[in-house]
Amino acid sequence: MSEICKNWTQWLKKNRFAGQTPEMIEQTTRWLEAVRDVVLVYADIQPTETVLDIGCGTGLLAFKALEMQQCKGNVIFSDMFQDCLDDCKKILDESGVTEGYELLKCPVEHIALPMSTVHKAVMRSVLVHVVNKQPAINEIYRVLKPGGKFCAFEPIIRSNTRYWEILDPNYIDDYEDFKRVENEIMDDPLDSLCNFDENTLRTNLEIAGFSIPEVKLQEVRSSYVVQPDMVREWFVNPPSPSQPSTKDRFLKYFDFPKVSKYMIQVEDYLTGRTLSLKTNAVFINATK
Ligand SMILES: C[S@@+](CC[C@H](N)C(=O)[O-])C[C@H]1O[C@@H](n2cnc3c(N)ncnc32)[C@H](O)[C@@H]1O
Known part of the structure; x- marks a missing residue:
């Protein structure tokens, strides 16, 4: 477990916003809501259906699904981590919601439900934390009813x-070394990210x-x-509570002084510059 992030709720509420300005946090929050809404529009949730949110975290998808169903169906908040x-239970209790939901502790690779039990399975940014994706997707297929839908969003980090x-190679002393290692990290078949x-x-x-x-690629x-x-x-911020930060990944290849110098030079070079970055993701819309 990372020293600066103890669990997923802390990561979702705090660490993922680390280094962002208030405007960027606001933008990220709006973006998360927009992603949630696209996934739920794809899922086309009907009031009496059973909806499974896999890796629900702090309930981004599940709470909205519950609201859409007005507690007439069954929303299953599932995650492998109790925190x-x-x-989610604390929020449900504080909101006075007593029916229309279940809490289920299990990993996506072993969903604790019989086969063909849910109408819709929804998910956001969970497979990106699962090394072996095939058993997880097989499990999702197993628990869906025939005709049921799996709708999800996943970032494509590579x-x-x-x-x-x-970066400018003329400004960073060990540019070629770090470029090679960064590319190597991105090609690691055992890195879930x-x-x-x-x-x-x-x-x-x-x-x-x-x-x-349907697997729709979106470039932002x-x-x-x-x-x-x-x-x-x-x-220094880890991409999840159990995965190493970029700094720790580089430390597997280079000694501390070399990584520290690189970080200082990158910071000096980038601070104050306007960056234009590309991020990729997919929306999945699949029917059993
Ligand atoms: C990036 S968070 C996303 C949380 C939530 N879906 C959202 O959109 O805010 C990843 C979530 O996946 C959960 N998770 C990670 N590995 C998992 C696994 N193997 N099975 C089920 N959940 C998992 C974590 O506990 C965490 O809640």
Whole structure:
């Protein structure tokens, strides 16, 4: 577990916003709501259906699904970590919601439900934390009723802008070394964050049994001025509570002084510059 992030609820509420200005936090929040709404529009949730939110975290999808159903169906908040389910339960209790939901603790690879039990399975940014995607997608297929839908959003990190693309080789002493290692990290088949893309996901869905799954690639371009401390946060903040930060990943290849010098030079070079970054993601819409 990371020293600066103890669990998923802390990561979702605090760490993911690290280094962002208030305007950027506002933008990220609006973007999360927009992603949630697209996934739920695809899912086309009907009032009496059973909806499974897999890896619900703090309930981004599940709470909206519950609201859409007005507690007439059954929304299953599922996550493999108890802190997430406790956080959702606290919100449910505080809102006085007593029916129309269940809490289910299980990993996506072993969903604790009989086969063919849910009408809709929804998910956001969970497969990106699962090393072996095929068993997880097979499980989702298993618990869906025939005709049921799996609708999800996943970031495609390996296609995002890389550090070396926004740096000047003349300014960074060990530019070529870090470029090579960054590319190597992005090609690591055992790293859940980057061992997949839109094509591998489509294949996973087809192998599981989904016929002609829709996997829509979305490329987002964003532009902002790099603020002091922002670069340090990118390096030290982990992408999840159990995964190493970028700094820790580099430390597996280079000694501490070399990584520290690189971080300082990257920070000096980028701070105050306007960056234009590309981030990729997919929306999945698949029917059993
Ligand atoms: C980036 S968060 C997304 C949370 C939520 N879906 C959202 O959109 O805000 C990833 C979530 O996946 C959960 N998770 C990670 N690995 C999992 C697994 N193997 N099975 C089920 N949930 C998992 C984590 O506990 C966390 O809540």
